[in-house]
Amino acid sequence: MSETVASIARDASSAAPKLALRNLTVTRRSSGGGTITAAADVSFDVQPGEFVCLLGPSGCGKTSILNVLAGLEPPSSGQALLDGRPITAPGPDRAVLFQEPALFPWLSVRGNIELALELEGIGPEARRERTSRWLTNVHLDRWADAQPHELSAGMRQRAALARALAADPEVLLGDEPFGALDAQARELLQDEVQRVWVGSKGGKTFLFVTHNVREAVVLADRVFVMSAAPGRLLEEFRIHTERPRDLDDVLVTRVVSEIHGLLMQEVDASVAREMAR
Protein backbone atom coordinates (compact mmCIF):
# COMPACT_ATOMS: atom_id res chain seq x y z
CA MET A 1 0.00 0.00 0.00
CA SER A 2 2.66 2.51 1.06
CA GLU A 3 4.50 1.62 -2.13
CA THR A 4 1.59 2.81 -4.24
CA VAL A 5 1.33 6.05 -2.35
CA ALA A 6 5.05 6.65 -2.78
CA SER A 7 4.89 6.02 -6.48
CA ILE A 8 2.03 8.46 -6.90
CA ALA A 9 4.04 11.07 -5.05
CA ARG A 10 7.03 10.42 -7.26
CA ASP A 11 4.93 10.60 -10.42
CA ALA A 12 3.40 13.86 -9.34
CA SER A 13 6.77 15.43 -8.69
CA SER A 14 8.24 14.42 -12.01
CA ALA A 15 6.91 15.96 -15.19
CA ALA A 16 8.74 13.38 -17.32
CA PRO A 17 6.43 11.33 -19.52
CA LYS A 18 6.31 7.57 -19.03
CA LEU A 19 6.23 6.92 -22.77
CA ALA A 20 7.12 9.36 -25.50
CA LEU A 21 7.39 9.36 -29.26
CA ARG A 22 9.63 11.93 -30.92
CA ASN A 23 8.98 12.29 -34.67
CA LEU A 24 8.60 8.55 -34.98
CA THR A 25 8.42 7.16 -38.50
CA VAL A 26 8.06 3.46 -39.19
CA THR A 27 8.47 2.09 -42.69
CA ARG A 28 8.07 -1.48 -43.79
CA ARG A 29 9.30 -3.26 -46.86
CA SER A 30 6.30 -4.28 -48.92
CA SER A 31 6.16 -7.68 -50.60
CA GLY A 32 6.36 -5.85 -53.93
CA GLY A 33 9.82 -4.56 -53.05
CA GLY A 34 8.89 -0.95 -52.28
CA THR A 35 8.54 0.61 -48.86
CA ILE A 36 5.32 1.41 -47.05
CA THR A 37 5.26 4.20 -44.52
CA ALA A 38 3.19 2.83 -41.67
CA ALA A 39 3.49 5.77 -39.29
CA ALA A 40 4.77 9.19 -40.29
CA ASP A 41 6.37 11.69 -37.96
CA VAL A 42 4.30 10.84 -34.90
CA SER A 43 5.04 12.57 -31.60
CA PHE A 44 3.17 12.27 -28.34
CA ASP A 45 3.70 11.92 -24.60
CA VAL A 46 1.94 9.54 -22.24
CA GLN A 47 2.11 10.61 -18.60
CA PRO A 48 2.70 8.10 -15.81
CA GLY A 49 -0.58 6.53 -14.74
CA GLU A 50 -2.42 7.64 -17.84
CA PHE A 51 -4.70 5.48 -19.95
CA VAL A 52 -4.29 6.39 -23.62
CA CYS A 53 -5.95 4.87 -26.67
CA LEU A 54 -4.53 5.16 -30.15
CA LEU A 55 -7.39 5.12 -32.59
CA GLY A 56 -7.33 4.95 -36.35
CA PRO A 57 -8.43 3.15 -39.49
CA SER A 58 -6.69 -0.15 -40.20
CA GLY A 59 -3.33 0.23 -41.85
CA CYS A 60 -2.64 3.57 -40.19
CA GLY A 61 0.44 2.27 -38.43
CA LYS A 62 -0.91 2.11 -34.91
CA THR A 63 0.26 -1.47 -34.47
CA SER A 64 3.71 -0.49 -35.75
CA ILE A 65 3.85 2.27 -33.15
CA LEU A 66 2.92 -0.22 -30.45
CA ASN A 67 5.55 -2.68 -31.66
CA VAL A 68 8.19 0.03 -31.45
CA LEU A 69 7.12 0.89 -27.90
CA ALA A 70 7.19 -2.81 -27.02
CA GLY A 71 10.72 -3.00 -28.39
CA LEU A 72 9.75 -5.64 -30.93
CA GLU A 73 10.41 -3.42 -33.94
CA PRO A 74 13.02 -0.66 -34.39
CA PRO A 75 11.94 2.85 -35.43
CA SER A 76 12.89 3.82 -38.99
CA SER A 77 13.55 7.33 -37.77
CA GLY A 78 12.74 9.35 -34.69
CA GLN A 79 12.66 7.94 -31.19
CA ALA A 80 10.50 6.00 -28.78
CA LEU A 81 11.30 6.71 -25.15
CA LEU A 82 10.49 4.98 -21.90
CA ASP A 83 11.20 7.19 -18.88
CA GLY A 84 13.27 9.35 -21.21
CA ARG A 85 15.48 6.51 -22.42
CA PRO A 86 15.31 5.15 -25.97
CA ILE A 87 13.54 1.80 -26.26
CA THR A 88 15.73 -0.82 -27.92
CA ALA A 89 14.33 -4.15 -26.75
CA PRO A 90 11.33 -5.66 -24.97
CA GLY A 91 11.51 -5.43 -21.22
CA PRO A 92 9.67 -6.66 -18.15
CA ASP A 93 8.65 -3.06 -17.46
CA ARG A 94 6.31 -3.21 -20.48
CA ALA A 95 3.77 -6.00 -20.85
CA VAL A 96 1.98 -6.56 -24.14
CA LEU A 97 -1.51 -7.87 -24.85
CA PHE A 98 -1.68 -9.09 -28.42
CA GLN A 99 -4.82 -9.35 -30.51
CA GLU A 100 -4.54 -13.12 -30.19
CA PRO A 101 -4.07 -14.22 -26.58
CA ALA A 102 -0.65 -15.76 -27.44
CA LEU A 103 -0.91 -18.17 -24.51
CA PHE A 104 1.57 -21.04 -24.78
CA PRO A 105 -0.45 -24.14 -25.72
CA TRP A 106 1.93 -26.57 -23.96
CA LEU A 107 1.25 -24.96 -20.58
CA SER A 108 -1.93 -24.84 -18.53
CA VAL A 109 -3.50 -21.49 -17.73
CA ARG A 110 -1.69 -21.55 -14.39
CA GLY A 111 1.53 -22.62 -16.10
CA ASN A 112 1.34 -19.66 -18.45
CA ILE A 113 1.01 -17.18 -15.63
CA GLU A 114 3.69 -18.90 -13.55
CA LEU A 115 6.09 -18.80 -16.48
CA ALA A 116 5.74 -15.02 -16.71
CA LEU A 117 6.68 -14.80 -13.02
CA GLU A 118 9.47 -17.32 -13.38
CA LEU A 119 10.98 -15.26 -16.20
CA GLU A 120 10.99 -12.35 -13.77
CA GLY A 121 13.05 -14.38 -11.35
CA ILE A 122 10.28 -14.79 -8.80
CA GLY A 123 10.68 -17.84 -6.53
CA PRO A 124 8.38 -20.87 -6.75
CA GLU A 125 6.33 -20.13 -3.65
CA ALA A 126 5.64 -16.50 -4.48
CA ARG A 127 4.89 -17.64 -8.02
CA ARG A 128 2.17 -19.98 -6.91
CA GLU A 129 0.66 -17.47 -4.56
CA ARG A 130 0.63 -14.61 -7.07
CA THR A 131 -0.69 -16.85 -9.82
CA SER A 132 -3.61 -17.93 -7.66
CA ARG A 133 -4.38 -14.32 -6.85
CA TRP A 134 -4.37 -13.36 -10.54
CA LEU A 135 -6.52 -16.34 -11.45
CA THR A 136 -9.07 -15.04 -8.96
CA ASN A 137 -8.74 -11.51 -10.31
CA VAL A 138 -9.76 -12.59 -13.78
CA HIS A 139 -12.29 -15.18 -12.54
CA LEU A 140 -10.45 -18.19 -13.89
CA ASP A 141 -9.86 -20.16 -10.65
CA ARG A 142 -11.90 -23.04 -11.94
CA TRP A 143 -9.90 -23.12 -15.16
CA ALA A 144 -6.45 -22.95 -13.59
CA ASP A 145 -5.43 -26.40 -14.74
CA ALA A 146 -7.14 -26.28 -18.14
CA GLN A 147 -5.14 -26.00 -21.32
CA PRO A 148 -5.63 -22.75 -23.27
CA HIS A 149 -7.45 -24.50 -26.12
CA GLU A 150 -10.16 -25.62 -23.70
CA LEU A 151 -11.10 -22.00 -22.92
CA SER A 152 -13.40 -19.64 -24.79
CA ALA A 153 -11.84 -16.73 -26.66
CA GLY A 154 -12.81 -14.31 -23.90
CA MET A 155 -11.41 -16.52 -21.15
CA ARG A 156 -8.18 -16.93 -23.10
CA GLN A 157 -7.76 -13.17 -23.38
CA ARG A 158 -8.48 -12.85 -19.64
CA ALA A 159 -5.76 -15.41 -18.97
CA ALA A 160 -3.43 -13.43 -21.24
CA LEU A 161 -4.30 -10.28 -19.27
CA ALA A 162 -3.43 -12.05 -16.04
CA ARG A 163 -0.17 -13.33 -17.55
CA ALA A 164 0.75 -9.86 -18.80
CA LEU A 165 0.08 -8.18 -15.46
CA ALA A 166 1.25 -10.90 -13.08
CA ALA A 167 4.82 -9.65 -12.98
CA ASP A 168 3.54 -6.16 -12.14
CA PRO A 169 4.76 -4.15 -15.16
CA GLU A 170 4.55 -0.36 -15.08
CA VAL A 171 3.25 -0.20 -18.64
CA LEU A 172 0.65 -2.29 -20.42
CA LEU A 173 0.54 -2.07 -24.20
CA GLY A 174 -2.51 -3.50 -25.94
CA ASP A 175 -2.59 -4.27 -29.65
CA GLU A 176 -6.35 -4.42 -30.32
CA PRO A 177 -6.56 -6.95 -27.50
CA PHE A 178 -10.34 -7.25 -27.73
CA GLY A 179 -10.56 -7.06 -31.51
CA ALA A 180 -11.27 -10.76 -31.96
CA LEU A 181 -13.90 -11.02 -29.22
CA ASP A 182 -17.67 -11.00 -29.39
CA ALA A 183 -19.48 -7.99 -27.94
CA GLN A 184 -20.17 -9.59 -24.55
CA ALA A 185 -16.68 -10.88 -23.95
CA ARG A 186 -15.35 -7.54 -25.13
CA GLU A 187 -17.37 -5.59 -22.55
CA LEU A 188 -16.35 -7.97 -19.80
CA LEU A 189 -12.68 -7.54 -20.70
CA GLN A 190 -13.06 -3.75 -20.88
CA ASP A 191 -14.48 -3.78 -17.34
CA GLU A 192 -11.67 -6.04 -16.21
CA VAL A 193 -8.99 -3.80 -17.71
CA GLN A 194 -10.56 -0.65 -16.23
CA ARG A 195 -10.73 -2.30 -12.83
CA VAL A 196 -7.04 -3.19 -12.92
CA TRP A 197 -6.04 0.25 -14.12
CA VAL A 198 -8.16 2.08 -11.55
CA GLY A 199 -6.92 -0.34 -8.89
CA SER A 200 -3.31 0.57 -9.63
CA LYS A 201 -4.13 4.12 -8.42
CA GLY A 202 -1.91 5.82 -10.95
CA GLY A 203 0.84 3.23 -10.77
CA LYS A 204 0.24 1.79 -14.19
CA THR A 205 0.32 3.38 -17.62
CA PHE A 206 -1.89 1.77 -20.27
CA LEU A 207 -1.62 2.39 -24.00
CA PHE A 208 -4.11 0.52 -26.16
CA VAL A 209 -4.43 0.49 -29.89
CA THR A 210 -7.94 0.04 -31.23
CA HIS A 211 -10.16 0.85 -34.17
CA ASN A 212 -13.26 0.79 -32.00
CA VAL A 213 -14.25 4.36 -31.15
CA ARG A 214 -16.58 3.53 -28.25
CA GLU A 215 -13.99 1.26 -26.72
CA ALA A 216 -11.35 4.00 -26.89
CA VAL A 217 -13.68 6.57 -25.33
CA VAL A 218 -14.83 4.26 -22.54
CA LEU A 219 -11.30 3.23 -21.61
CA ALA A 220 -9.05 6.22 -22.13
CA ASP A 221 -8.12 9.49 -20.45
CA ARG A 222 -6.95 10.66 -23.83
CA VAL A 223 -7.68 9.35 -27.31
CA PHE A 224 -5.23 10.03 -30.13
CA VAL A 225 -6.93 9.83 -33.50
CA MET A 226 -4.70 8.89 -36.42
CA SER A 227 -5.13 9.45 -40.13
CA ALA A 228 -5.24 6.77 -42.78
CA ALA A 229 -1.88 5.50 -44.06
CA PRO A 230 0.66 6.91 -43.74
CA GLY A 231 -0.55 7.42 -40.18
CA ARG A 232 -0.16 10.86 -38.67
CA LEU A 233 -1.73 12.20 -35.49
CA LEU A 234 -4.92 14.06 -36.42
CA GLU A 235 -6.33 15.12 -33.13
CA GLU A 236 -6.31 14.46 -29.43
CA PHE A 237 -9.46 14.07 -27.32
CA ARG A 238 -9.46 14.32 -23.56
CA ILE A 239 -12.21 12.31 -21.86
CA HIS A 240 -13.17 13.75 -18.47
CA THR A 241 -16.06 11.44 -17.61
CA GLU A 242 -15.98 9.71 -14.22
CA ARG A 243 -15.13 6.01 -14.05
CA PRO A 244 -16.49 3.43 -14.32
CA ARG A 245 -17.97 4.80 -17.51
CA ASP A 246 -21.26 3.93 -19.05
CA LEU A 247 -21.48 3.41 -22.79
CA ASP A 248 -24.72 5.45 -22.74
CA ASP A 249 -23.27 8.37 -20.81
CA VAL A 250 -24.08 11.66 -22.57
CA LEU A 251 -20.50 12.88 -22.60
CA VAL A 252 -19.21 9.55 -23.86
CA THR A 253 -21.80 9.50 -26.65
CA ARG A 254 -20.94 13.04 -27.66
CA VAL A 255 -17.21 12.38 -27.92
CA VAL A 256 -17.87 9.15 -29.77
CA SER A 257 -19.94 10.89 -32.42
CA GLU A 258 -17.39 13.71 -32.67
CA ILE A 259 -14.59 11.22 -33.31
CA HIS A 260 -16.79 9.30 -35.74
CA GLY A 261 -17.30 12.51 -37.68
CA LEU A 262 -13.58 13.20 -37.77
CA LEU A 263 -12.82 9.67 -38.96
CA MET A 264 -15.49 9.85 -41.67
CA GLN A 265 -13.93 13.08 -42.94
CA GLU A 266 -10.54 11.43 -42.88
CA VAL A 267 -11.78 8.40 -44.78
CA ASP A 268 -13.43 10.63 -47.40
CA ALA A 269 -10.24 12.65 -47.72
CA SER A 270 -8.10 9.57 -48.11
CA VAL A 271 -10.44 8.14 -50.74
CA ALA A 272 -10.24 11.49 -52.58
CA ARG A 273 -6.44 11.34 -52.38
CA GLU A 274 -6.50 7.82 -53.82
CA MET A 275 -8.81 8.88 -56.65
CA ALA A 276 -6.67 11.90 -57.50
CA ARG A 277 -3.65 9.69 -58.09
Next chain:
Amino acid sequence: MRVSRARWLARELGPPLAGIIGTIVVWAIVATATSTTAIPSPAAVWDAFVAGVRNGTIPEAAAKTLIRLAFSFAVAVAIGVALGLGLALNEFARRSIRPLVVALQITPFVAWVPLAVIWFGATERAVVFVAIVGSFPAMTLATIQAIRQVPPLYERAGRTLGATGWRLYRKVIFPAALPGVMGGLQQAWGFAWKALMAGEIVVAAARATGLGYLLGRAGEPVPTLLAALAVILVIGVAVDYLLFGQLDRRIRRRRGLIVEV
Protein backbone atom coordinates in the same frame (compact mmCIF):
# COMPACT_ATOMS: atom_id res chain seq x y z
CA MET B 1 -16.51 -48.66 -17.36
CA ARG B 2 -15.70 -52.08 -18.86
CA VAL B 3 -17.80 -51.35 -21.89
CA SER B 4 -16.18 -47.99 -22.52
CA ARG B 5 -12.74 -49.55 -22.13
CA ALA B 6 -13.58 -52.27 -24.62
CA ARG B 7 -14.89 -49.64 -26.98
CA TRP B 8 -11.74 -47.61 -26.54
CA LEU B 9 -9.62 -50.69 -27.33
CA ALA B 10 -11.69 -51.41 -30.41
CA ARG B 11 -11.33 -47.84 -31.61
CA GLU B 12 -7.65 -47.82 -30.79
CA LEU B 13 -6.63 -51.21 -32.17
CA GLY B 14 -9.36 -51.74 -34.77
CA PRO B 15 -7.81 -49.88 -37.70
CA PRO B 16 -4.25 -51.26 -37.36
CA LEU B 17 -5.58 -54.80 -36.83
CA ALA B 18 -7.79 -54.48 -39.89
CA GLY B 19 -4.74 -53.43 -41.90
CA ILE B 20 -2.67 -56.38 -40.69
CA ILE B 21 -5.42 -58.94 -41.23
CA GLY B 22 -6.17 -57.50 -44.67
CA THR B 23 -2.52 -57.79 -45.66
CA ILE B 24 -2.33 -61.43 -44.52
CA VAL B 25 -5.54 -62.30 -46.37
CA VAL B 26 -4.33 -60.71 -49.63
CA TRP B 27 -0.99 -62.43 -49.19
CA ALA B 28 -2.62 -65.83 -48.63
CA ILE B 29 -4.78 -65.38 -51.75
CA VAL B 30 -1.77 -64.39 -53.88
CA ALA B 31 0.28 -67.30 -52.50
CA THR B 32 -2.48 -69.82 -53.23
CA ALA B 33 -3.13 -68.40 -56.69
CA THR B 34 0.51 -68.39 -57.78
CA SER B 35 1.62 -71.45 -55.79
CA THR B 36 5.34 -70.99 -56.45
CA THR B 37 8.07 -71.49 -53.85
CA ALA B 38 9.02 -67.85 -54.39
CA ILE B 39 5.82 -66.72 -52.65
CA PRO B 40 5.24 -68.97 -49.65
CA SER B 41 1.94 -68.89 -47.78
CA PRO B 42 1.55 -67.04 -44.48
CA ALA B 43 1.35 -70.44 -42.77
CA ALA B 44 4.73 -71.53 -44.17
CA VAL B 45 6.32 -68.28 -42.99
CA TRP B 46 4.75 -68.71 -39.56
CA ASP B 47 6.24 -72.23 -39.37
CA ALA B 48 9.64 -70.86 -40.35
CA PHE B 49 9.26 -68.18 -37.67
CA VAL B 50 8.37 -70.75 -35.02
CA ALA B 51 11.32 -72.90 -36.09
CA GLY B 52 13.61 -69.86 -35.96
CA VAL B 53 12.41 -69.02 -32.47
CA ARG B 54 12.84 -72.66 -31.33
CA ASN B 55 16.40 -72.98 -32.57
CA GLY B 56 17.24 -69.58 -31.17
CA THR B 57 18.39 -67.84 -34.34
CA ILE B 58 15.57 -65.28 -34.44
CA PRO B 59 15.67 -64.23 -30.75
CA GLU B 60 19.46 -63.94 -30.84
CA ALA B 61 19.46 -61.95 -34.06
CA ALA B 62 16.62 -59.74 -32.85
CA ALA B 63 18.39 -59.02 -29.57
CA LYS B 64 21.62 -58.07 -31.32
CA THR B 65 19.81 -55.89 -33.80
CA LEU B 66 17.77 -54.12 -31.13
CA ILE B 67 20.82 -53.32 -29.04
CA ARG B 68 22.58 -51.84 -32.09
CA LEU B 69 19.44 -50.02 -33.06
CA ALA B 70 18.88 -48.50 -29.62
CA PHE B 71 22.46 -47.28 -29.48
CA SER B 72 22.56 -45.92 -33.04
CA PHE B 73 19.17 -44.26 -32.73
CA ALA B 74 20.08 -42.60 -29.43
CA VAL B 75 23.33 -41.26 -30.87
CA ALA B 76 21.61 -40.12 -34.08
CA VAL B 77 18.91 -38.29 -32.11
CA ALA B 78 21.49 -36.62 -29.87
CA ILE B 79 23.57 -35.49 -32.84
CA GLY B 80 20.51 -34.51 -34.87
CA VAL B 81 18.84 -32.43 -32.15
CA ALA B 82 22.07 -30.68 -31.15
CA LEU B 83 23.12 -29.98 -34.73
CA GLY B 84 19.60 -28.99 -35.73
CA LEU B 85 19.43 -26.52 -32.86
CA GLY B 86 22.77 -25.03 -33.73
CA LEU B 87 21.81 -24.65 -37.36
CA ALA B 88 18.40 -23.19 -36.54
CA LEU B 89 20.02 -20.58 -34.30
CA ASN B 90 22.79 -19.44 -36.60
CA GLU B 91 21.98 -18.39 -40.12
CA PHE B 92 25.56 -18.52 -41.36
CA ALA B 93 26.03 -22.04 -40.01
CA ARG B 94 22.68 -23.08 -41.41
CA ARG B 95 23.40 -21.80 -44.87
CA SER B 96 26.85 -23.35 -44.95
CA ILE B 97 26.17 -26.70 -43.29
CA ARG B 98 22.55 -27.54 -44.08
CA PRO B 99 23.33 -28.45 -47.73
CA LEU B 100 25.89 -30.97 -46.46
CA VAL B 101 23.29 -32.52 -44.18
CA VAL B 102 20.86 -32.70 -47.10
CA ALA B 103 23.60 -34.41 -49.13
CA LEU B 104 24.05 -36.98 -46.36
CA GLN B 105 20.29 -37.42 -46.21
CA ILE B 106 20.03 -38.35 -49.89
CA THR B 107 23.08 -40.64 -49.86
CA PRO B 108 21.90 -44.27 -50.13
CA PHE B 109 22.68 -46.21 -46.96
CA VAL B 110 24.51 -48.95 -48.85
CA ALA B 111 26.98 -46.40 -50.18
CA TRP B 112 28.34 -46.02 -46.63
CA VAL B 113 28.97 -49.72 -46.12
CA PRO B 114 32.21 -50.14 -48.13
CA LEU B 115 33.60 -46.96 -46.59
CA ALA B 116 32.56 -48.05 -43.11
CA VAL B 117 34.31 -51.40 -43.64
CA ILE B 118 37.46 -49.64 -44.83
CA TRP B 119 37.44 -47.26 -41.86
CA PHE B 120 36.36 -49.62 -39.10
CA GLY B 121 36.88 -53.09 -40.57
CA ALA B 122 34.03 -55.58 -40.85
CA THR B 123 33.06 -54.91 -37.26
CA GLU B 124 30.19 -53.93 -35.01
CA ARG B 125 31.39 -50.34 -35.29
CA ALA B 126 31.01 -50.33 -39.05
CA VAL B 127 27.37 -51.45 -38.79
CA VAL B 128 26.52 -48.90 -36.11
CA PHE B 129 28.28 -46.17 -38.06
CA VAL B 130 26.08 -46.85 -41.10
CA ALA B 131 22.93 -46.71 -38.94
CA ILE B 132 23.96 -43.40 -37.33
CA VAL B 133 25.06 -41.69 -40.51
CA GLY B 134 21.89 -42.93 -42.18
CA SER B 135 19.51 -41.50 -39.60
CA PHE B 136 20.96 -38.39 -37.99
CA PRO B 137 20.46 -36.19 -41.09
CA ALA B 138 16.68 -36.73 -40.96
CA MET B 139 16.67 -35.79 -37.27
CA THR B 140 18.77 -32.70 -37.97
CA LEU B 141 16.60 -31.45 -40.81
CA ALA B 142 13.40 -32.09 -38.87
CA THR B 143 14.76 -30.18 -35.86
CA ILE B 144 15.75 -27.17 -37.99
CA GLN B 145 12.33 -27.20 -39.61
CA ALA B 146 10.51 -27.59 -36.29
CA ILE B 147 12.27 -24.60 -34.76
CA ARG B 148 11.87 -22.40 -37.80
CA GLN B 149 8.16 -23.17 -37.93
CA VAL B 150 7.47 -21.93 -34.41
CA PRO B 151 4.84 -19.19 -34.81
CA PRO B 152 6.52 -15.76 -34.47
CA LEU B 153 3.75 -14.76 -32.05
CA TYR B 154 5.11 -17.16 -29.40
CA GLU B 155 8.58 -15.71 -29.75
CA ARG B 156 7.23 -12.15 -29.51
CA ALA B 157 5.10 -13.05 -26.50
CA GLY B 158 8.08 -14.72 -24.83
CA ARG B 159 10.30 -11.71 -25.42
CA THR B 160 7.73 -9.29 -24.01
CA LEU B 161 7.48 -11.52 -20.93
CA GLY B 162 11.18 -10.96 -20.38
CA ALA B 163 12.66 -14.09 -21.93
CA THR B 164 15.93 -13.46 -23.73
CA GLY B 165 18.73 -15.54 -25.19
CA TRP B 166 18.99 -19.10 -24.01
CA ARG B 167 15.98 -18.80 -21.70
CA LEU B 168 13.80 -17.75 -24.61
CA TYR B 169 14.83 -20.96 -26.36
CA ARG B 170 14.49 -23.20 -23.34
CA LYS B 171 11.15 -21.86 -22.15
CA VAL B 172 9.42 -20.89 -25.39
CA ILE B 173 11.04 -21.94 -28.66
CA PHE B 174 11.91 -25.57 -27.77
CA PRO B 175 8.55 -26.45 -26.22
CA ALA B 176 6.82 -24.82 -29.18
CA ALA B 177 8.96 -26.90 -31.57
CA LEU B 178 8.33 -30.19 -29.78
CA PRO B 179 5.60 -31.57 -32.09
CA GLY B 180 7.91 -31.06 -35.08
CA VAL B 181 10.78 -32.72 -33.25
CA MET B 182 8.50 -35.71 -32.54
CA GLY B 183 7.95 -36.05 -36.27
CA GLY B 184 11.72 -36.06 -36.70
CA LEU B 185 12.04 -38.88 -34.15
CA GLN B 186 9.63 -41.03 -36.12
CA GLN B 187 11.49 -40.36 -39.35
CA ALA B 188 14.88 -41.01 -37.80
CA TRP B 189 13.57 -44.26 -36.33
CA GLY B 190 12.57 -45.48 -39.80
CA PHE B 191 15.88 -44.40 -41.30
CA ALA B 192 17.90 -46.01 -38.49
CA TRP B 193 16.18 -49.35 -39.15
CA LYS B 194 16.74 -49.19 -42.89
CA ALA B 195 20.38 -48.15 -42.57
CA LEU B 196 21.08 -50.76 -39.92
CA MET B 197 19.60 -53.47 -42.11
CA ALA B 198 21.75 -52.31 -45.04
CA GLY B 199 24.78 -52.52 -42.78
CA GLU B 200 23.87 -55.91 -41.36
CA ILE B 201 23.15 -57.47 -44.72
CA VAL B 202 26.48 -56.46 -46.20
CA VAL B 203 28.76 -56.74 -43.18
CA ALA B 204 27.30 -60.16 -42.38
CA ALA B 205 30.58 -61.64 -43.53
CA ALA B 206 32.10 -60.63 -40.20
CA ARG B 207 29.38 -62.48 -38.27
CA ALA B 208 27.82 -59.23 -37.20
CA THR B 209 24.72 -61.36 -37.00
CA GLY B 210 21.41 -59.69 -36.61
CA LEU B 211 18.05 -59.66 -38.35
CA GLY B 212 19.67 -58.09 -41.41
CA TYR B 213 22.14 -60.96 -41.49
CA LEU B 214 19.28 -63.47 -41.55
CA LEU B 215 17.73 -61.43 -44.32
CA GLY B 216 20.90 -61.40 -46.37
CA ARG B 217 21.77 -65.12 -46.30
CA ALA B 218 21.58 -66.42 -49.83
CA GLY B 219 20.39 -69.97 -50.20
CA GLU B 220 18.06 -69.81 -47.23
CA PRO B 221 14.55 -71.04 -47.92
CA VAL B 222 12.18 -68.19 -48.75
CA PRO B 223 9.91 -68.67 -45.70
CA THR B 224 12.91 -68.13 -43.40
CA LEU B 225 13.82 -64.90 -45.19
CA LEU B 226 10.26 -63.67 -45.00
CA ALA B 227 10.03 -64.61 -41.33
CA ALA B 228 13.09 -62.44 -40.62
CA LEU B 229 11.58 -59.61 -42.65
CA ALA B 230 8.28 -59.93 -40.78
CA VAL B 231 10.08 -59.69 -37.43
CA ILE B 232 11.81 -56.49 -38.61
CA LEU B 233 8.55 -54.96 -39.75
CA VAL B 234 6.61 -55.92 -36.65
CA ILE B 235 9.21 -54.53 -34.24
CA GLY B 236 9.61 -51.36 -36.32
CA VAL B 237 5.90 -50.68 -36.55
CA ALA B 238 5.21 -51.62 -32.93
CA VAL B 239 7.79 -49.20 -31.58
CA ASP B 240 6.63 -46.47 -33.94
CA TYR B 241 3.00 -46.96 -32.99
CA LEU B 242 3.29 -47.68 -29.28
CA LEU B 243 6.09 -45.31 -28.40
CA PHE B 244 6.33 -42.40 -30.83
CA GLY B 245 2.75 -42.53 -32.03
CA GLN B 246 1.31 -42.41 -28.50
CA LEU B 247 3.79 -39.78 -27.34
CA ASP B 248 2.99 -37.65 -30.36
CA ARG B 249 -0.73 -37.96 -29.73
CA ARG B 250 -0.33 -37.03 -26.11
CA ILE B 251 1.61 -33.91 -27.01
CA ARG B 252 -0.88 -32.92 -29.68
CA ARG B 253 -3.92 -33.59 -27.55
CA ARG B 254 -2.51 -31.48 -24.73
CA ARG B 255 -2.12 -28.58 -27.14
CA GLY B 256 -5.53 -28.98 -28.71
CA LEU B 257 -4.02 -30.05 -32.03
CA ILE B 258 -6.19 -33.16 -32.10
CA VAL B 259 -9.94 -32.78 -32.25
CA GLU B 260 -11.58 -35.32 -29.94
CA VAL B 261 -14.38 -37.34 -31.46
